[in-house]
Amino acid sequence: MTRPAVLGFATRQLHAGADSADPHRPRATPIHLSAGFVFDDFDEAHARFAGSADGFSYTRVSNPTNAAAERRIADLESGAGALLVGSGQAAVAVTLLSLVSAGDHILASPSIYEGTRELLRDDLSRLGVHTSFVSELNNLAAWEAGIRAETRALFAESIANPKNELLDIAGVAAIAHGHGIPLIVDNTLATPYLLRPIEHGADVVVHSASKFLAGHGTVLGGVIVDGGRFPWDAQATRYPQLAVDRGADGLTRVERSGAGAFLEQARHVAMRYGPTPSPFNAFLILQGIETLSPRVQRQSATALRLAQWLESHPAVASVDYCGLSSSPQRRLAEHYLPRGHGAVLSVTVHGGRDAARAFTDALGLFTRMTHLGDTRSLVLHPASTTHVLRGETELAAAGIGQGLLRLSIGLEDPEDLIADLDQALTVASEAEILTRAGVR
Numbered sequence: 001m002t003r004p005a006v007l008g009f010a011t012r013q014l015h016a017g018a019d020s021a022d023p024h025r026p027r028a029t030p031i032h033l034s035a036g037f038v039f040d041d042f043d044e045a046h047a048r049f050a051g052s053a054d055g056f057s058y059t060r061v062s063n064p065t066n067a068a069a070e071r072r073i074a075d076l077e078s079g080a081g082a083l084l085v086g087s088g089q090a091a092v093a094v095t096l097l098s099l100v101s102a103g104d105h106i107l108a109s110p111s112i113y114e115g116t117r118e119l120l121r122d123d124l125s126r127l128g129v130h131t132s133f134v135s136e137l138n139n140l141a142a143w144e145a146g147i148r149a150e151t152r153a154l155f156a157e158s159i160a161n162p163k164n165e166l167l168d169i170a171g172v173a174a175i176a177h178g179h180g181i182p183l184i185v186d187n188t189l190a191t192p193y194l195l196r197p198i199e200h201g202a203d204v205v206v207h208s209a210s211k212f213l214a215g216h217g218t219v220l221g222g223v224i225v226d227g228g229r230f231p232w233d234a235q236a237t238r239y240p241q242l243a244v245d246r247g248a249d250g251l252t253r254v255e256r257s258g259a260g261a262f263l264e265q266a267r268h269v270a271m272r273y274g275p276t277p278s279p280f281n282a283f284l285i286l287q288g289i290e291t292l293s294p295r296v297q298r299q300s301a302t303a304l305r306l307a308q309w310l311e312s313h314p315a316v317a318s319v320d321y322c323g324l325s326s327s328p329q330r331r332l333a334e335h336y337l338p339r340g341h342g343a344v345l346s347v348t349v350h351g352g353r354d355a356a357r358a359f360t361d362a363l364g365l366f367t368r369m370t371h372l373g374d375t376r377s378l379v380l381h382p383a384s385t386t387h388v389l390r391g392e393t394e395l396a397a398a399g400i401g402q403g404l405l406r407l408s409i410g411l412e413d414p415e416d417l418i419a420d421l422d423q424a425l426t427v428a429s430e431a432e433i434l435t436r437a438g439v440r
């Protein structure tokens with residue numbers, strides 16, 4: 001039996017990474033709910049621990065169901081390998097903890113998920129790892145100027161949450177590589193169906209698999225994908241944990257694992273800190289990925305239609321969506337997102353917080369929820385929820401006004417979503433009139 005040499009994305013999202021060696025020949029990947037795996041004898045136990053024999057030992061380190069998800073996601077992201085962890089936040093934390101030591105510095109995009117921003121700003125800084133944020137997402141001169149002698153990673157999102165801004169991946173990757181530093185890209189909102197950052201120069205990709213990969217709002221997960229190309233050995237003084245420190249076998253990680261060195265380091269960090277996903281969650285992520293492309297295709301098409309409709313609505317002040325012809329990022333979008341612009345957009349209603357509240361509470365089909373990438377459409381008011389700890393000045397700098405709502409578009413009939421938005425915008429306009437008249 002022969003297969004075509006190059007398989008398409010939809011085929012790979014169904015078949016890549018499946019374990020064809022399983023003697024029972026299951027069609028779906030089985031859920032290996034077992035804390036550990038049997039060693040046949042004394043010597044095998046030793047060989048597994050010493051790393052001289054393949055095979056599984058303990059689920060915190062790896063598990064066959066998790067490994068199948070890792071192989072599939074690595075394949076879809078054009079990566080050399082992947083590591084599945086318990087959440088998107090764990091993926092970001094494990095990636096960074098694999099690269100930095102006290103005294104190091106991270107340079108990050110100003111437009112990132114608030115949980116990641118707080119991890120960088122508040123939590124890693126307590127450990128002596130400091131982060132600065134560039135002033136403008138695609139200002140390459142600002143990225144260049146922000147790099148210090150201690151910088152160990154550049155971090156950004158391919159499509160930024162919540163305003164759907166698109167990163168110039170190749171531009172920022174070139175700057176990172178000019179300084180011998182890797183670029184890490186959170187590709188959660190784009191998904192590998194729309195965009196594969198490694199193909200544009202990124203070194204490591206992370207995801208919240210809780211979102212589009214799993215796709216149904218049922219499970220948390222995260223994944224780290226390594227492009228396998230970054231020359232860690234050429235940057236040994238920056239990354240001693242990869243290229244200088246020697247294990248009991250006398251080898252550095254690079255000497256032991258070659259192109260897989262970073263991922264081995266990440267697996268070691270995950271093993272020590274312990275954010276291991278349940279194999280049951282890995283199964284649900286694998287299941288979700290099987291329908292990734294048709295879901296994202298349709299969600300993107302509906303999101304574009306809704307963005308266009310919202311933009312022309314009199315109750316709407318602005319819409320942030322890089323697929324709109326009015327978007328300042330349209331040119332970048334043509335280059336990076338030929339298949340669609342994602343399911344997340346933000347809409348700012350006239351009338352500030354009161355109108356945003358009236359609009360949100362009037363929605364009947366959209367679910368009020370802090371999540372993205374679900375089959376169902378979701379709405380969230382960032383200024384009063386995810387970004388509640390930011391002051392007005394910081395919110396204004398991020399372009400997140402009191403009237404801004406984040407929408408994640410699901411798989412409902414677009415006409416039903418438009419009808420729901422329309423009636424909620426009518427309610428929001430009435431609230432705005434009352435606010436302007438000083439009645440509220």
Ligand SMILES: Cc1ncc(COP(=O)(O)O)c(C=O)c1O
Nearest residue numbers: 087088089113161188208210221
């Ligand atoms: C872009 C992005 N990255 C990471 C995360 C964190 O993912 P999780 O909720 O799976 O920990 C989120 C969560 O919303 C996100 O939107």
